[in-house]
Amino acid sequence: MRFKRKNYLNGIDWTMNAIHLNSQKHTSSSNDFIIVMELQNIPDCKKLDLLLRTCIRKFPLLKGHPSRGINLAPYWKYNDSIVLEKNILSIVNIKNEHSISNNICEFSNEPMNTDFALFRLFMVDNKSFLAAKFDHRLFDGRGAEGFLSLVQREWLELDTFTESNNKKNPSQLKNWGDKFTSGKVFNRTMKLKMENCIPESLSKPVTKETLSYSHNLITYNKVESAKLLENANKHAGLFMTMPFILANFIMCFHAILKKRGQTSGNYIIPVTIDQRQNKEVLKQVFFNNWSMIFFRISQEELKSPIKIIESIKEQMFENMSNKFSFHMTNSSYLMRILPLRIMNKLMTWMLKGTTGSFSFSFLKESVYEFNNFMDTEILNLYHIPNMPVQPGIGLFFSSFDGKINAVLSYIESILSDQELAYIEKILKGLII
Amino acid sequence: MPTQKGNMKNITIESIEQQLCTDVEIIISSETNTIDCNATLASLGIDSLSLVEIFVAIENRFNLKLLNTNLCNDDLKSIHSLSNKIYSLLNG
Numbered sequence: 001m002r003f004k005r006k007n008y009l010n011g012i013d014w015t016m017n018a019i020h021l022n023s024q025k026h027t028s029s030s031n032d033f034i035i036v037m038e039l040q041n042i043p044d045c046k047k048l049d050l051l052l053r054t055c056i057r058k059f060p061l062l063k064g065h066p067s068r069g070i071n072l073a074p075y076w077k078y079n080d081s082i083v084l085e086k087n088i089l090s091i092v093n094i095k096n097e098h099s100i101s102n103n104i105c106e107f108s109n110e111p112m113n114t115d116f117a118l119f120r121l122f123m124v125d126n127k128s129f130l131a132a133k134f135d136h137r138l139f140d141g142r143g144a145e146g147f148l149s150l151v152q153r154e155w156l157e158l159d160t161f162t163e164s165n166n167k168k169n170p171s172q173l174k175n176w177g178d179k180f181t182s183g184k185v186f187n188r189t190m191k192l193k194m195e196n197c198i199p200e201s202l203s204k205p206v207t208k209e210t211l212s213y214s215h216n217l218i219t220y221n222k223v224e225s226a227k228l229l230e231n232a233n234k235h236a237g238l239f240m241t242m243p244f245i246l247a248n249f250i251m252c253f254h255a256i257l258k259k260r261g262q263t264s265g266n267y268i269i270p271v272t273i274d275q276r277q278n279k280e281v282l283k284q285v286f287f288n289n290w291s292m293i294f295f296r297i298s299q300e301e302l303k304s305p306i307k308i309i310e311s312i313k314e315q316m317f318e319n320m321s322n323k324f325s326f327h328m329t330n331s332s333y334l335m336r337i338l339p340l341r342i343m344n345k346l347m348t349w350m351l352k353g354t355t356g357s358f359s360f361s362f363l364k365e366s367v368y369e370f371n372n373f374m375d376t377e378i379l380n381l382y383h384i385p386n387m388p389v390q391p392g393i394g395l396f397f398s399s400f401d402g403k404i405n406a407v408l409s410y411i412e413s414i415l416s417d418q419e420l421a422y423i424e425k426i427l428k429g430l431i432i
Numbered sequence: 433m434p435t436q437k438g439n440m441k442n443i444t445i446e447s448i449e450q451q452l453c454t455d456v457e458i459i460i461s462s463e464t465n466t467i468d469c470n471a472t473l474a475s476l477g478i479d480s481l482s483l484v485e486i487f488v489a490i491e492n493r494f495n496l497k498l499l500n501t502n503l504c505n506d507d508l509k510s511i512h513s514l515s516n517k518i519y520s521l522l523n524g
Contacts, residue, residue, distance in 0.1 A: 233505070238483075238503075273481055276461070277460060277461050313484065313499060313500075316484045317487065320484050320485045320488045365477075
C-alpha cells in the first residue's frame with residue numbers, strides 16, 4: 001500500500017509517541033484510553049457496526065501511522081481512502097453488571113496492534129456498555145469524546161465536520177526564534193520548580209516482567225456531584241473544583257507515602273489542561289491539543305488542604321501570567337527533532353527520574369453533545385485511561401450530564417488493597 | 433499595558449464591563465461577537481483555569497490582584513457583578 005498524505009505532528013503528539021513506545025516496552029498494551037458509555041438498552045449491533053465503519057471511512061487518518069521526513073519533522077502518514085479488512089466492533093455477553101469493570105480492565109490490557117480506535121459492546125440483560133478504545137497518539141480525551149459525538153451526528157445525519165477534521169496540520173518549521181524563546185521560558189520555569197526537589201512517587205513493582213493496567217471507578221450521582229461542587233465552593237471558592245479535589249488527593253497520597261516511610265513531602269504533579277471550547281474540539285477531534293501545568297507542593301504546605309489550595313491557586317496564577325502552558329506547547333515543536341528513545345530519556349531526566357508524583361486531570365463538561373447514542377439513553381459516560389509506567393498512578397475526573405466520575409488509574413501492584421481502599425474512602429469523603 | 437490605579441478613579445462601570453467582556457471573549461474563545469454581560473459565568477463555561485486567566489487580565493488592566501481577595505459568590509455571578517466589584521475596589 002502506498003501512503004500519499006501527510007499530517008504533521010506537534011510536539012505533544014511526538015511526546016505521546018515516546019510514551020507509547022515506553023508503555024509498549026513494559027506493559028501488555030500501550031498508551032491508550034477507553035471511553036465507556038453505559039447505555040440503558042442494547043443498540044442494534046449490525047447497525048452499530050455499519051455506523052462505525054461509515055465513520056472510520058470518513059476519516060482516513062484512522063488507518064495511518066507515524067513517520068518522519070527528511071527535515072526530521074514527524075508526521076502522520078495515511079491514504080485518501082481506506083479499506084477495512086476486519087471487524088472493529090466486538091460483542092461480548094457478560095453474566096452480570098458487577099463484572100463490567102473486570103471486563104473493561106481486560107480490554108484495556110489488550111494490544112491495539114494497527115488500530116487507533118476499537119469498539120467493544122458488553123451486553124448484560126437488557127443493558128449494554130459501549131467501550132471505545134483510543135490510541136493516545138491520535139486522540140486526546142476530549143477529542144475522543146468529540147469523535148463519539150461525530151459518530152452520533154452521523155447516525156442523526158447531521159454535520160460531521162469532515163472537512164475541518166481532515167484538514168492538514170502545518171509542519172511548523174518556521175518562527176524558530178519564538179520557539180527557542182519559549183524553550184528558554186519552559187526550561188527556566190522547570191529548573192525553578194525542580195530546585196532542591198526530588199519528587200516523591202510510588203515505586204514501580206519489580207515482581208513482574210510485563211506490567212498490567214488497573215483502574216478503580218468512583219461515580220458520583222447528580223446529588224453527590226452537586227454536593228462535591230458545593231464543598232469545593234465552600235473550601236476553595238467558586239469554580240475552584242479542580243484545586244479542591246487535587247489538594248485533598250495530595251493529602252491522601254502524602255498519607256500513603258508517609259506510611260511507607262517516604263517523608264520528604266516534596267510533590268510535583270503534572271496536570272493536563274485543555275482550554276478549548278467544546279465546539280472547537282468537534283472541529284478538530286484528532287491529535288493532542290492539550291498542555292500542562294506542573295504544581296510543586298512542599299512539606300510546609302502539607303499541614304492542611306487549605307494551604308495546598310492556596311498554593312495551587314497561586315501557581316495557576318503564575319502559570320497564566322507567564323503563559324507557561326503556551327510556552328510548553330510552543331517549545332515542544334523543538335523536541336520533534338529527537339528520536340523517540342532519546343525523547344524518553346530526556347523527559348525522565350528533566351524530572352529527575354520520574355515524570356512527577358502522580359498525574360491528574362479534571363475535564364470540563366463532556367464534549368459529547370447528546371444524552372443518547374443510537375436512540376438509546378446514556379446513563380453515564382466516563383474515561384478509563386491507561387497510566388504510563390511513570391509515574392504509574394493518576395487520578396482523572398470527567399463529567400457527563402451533571403454527574404462527576406473519578407477514575408484512579410494505576411499500574412497493577414503499585415498500590416496495596418488497603419491503600420486503594422483508603423483512596424476510595426477519601427474520594428467518597430469529598431461529598432460529606 | 434497595566435494601567436495605574438490612580439488613572440482608574442474616573443473609570444465608569446460601563447467601561448470596566450466593556451473591557452472585561454473583551455477579555456472574557458478572548459479567554460473563552462467565544463465564537464459570537466459579543467457575550468451577554470449578565471450571563472452567569474457558569475453558563476459561559478468558566479472553570480478554575482479560565483477564572484484565574486480572568487484574574488490575570490484584571491491585574492494587567494486595572495492593577496488589581498483579585499486572587500486572594502475575599503470575593504463572594506455574588507461577585508462572581510456575571511461579568512456585570514464582577515465589574516461592579518472592580519469599580520468598588522478601584523474607588524474604595
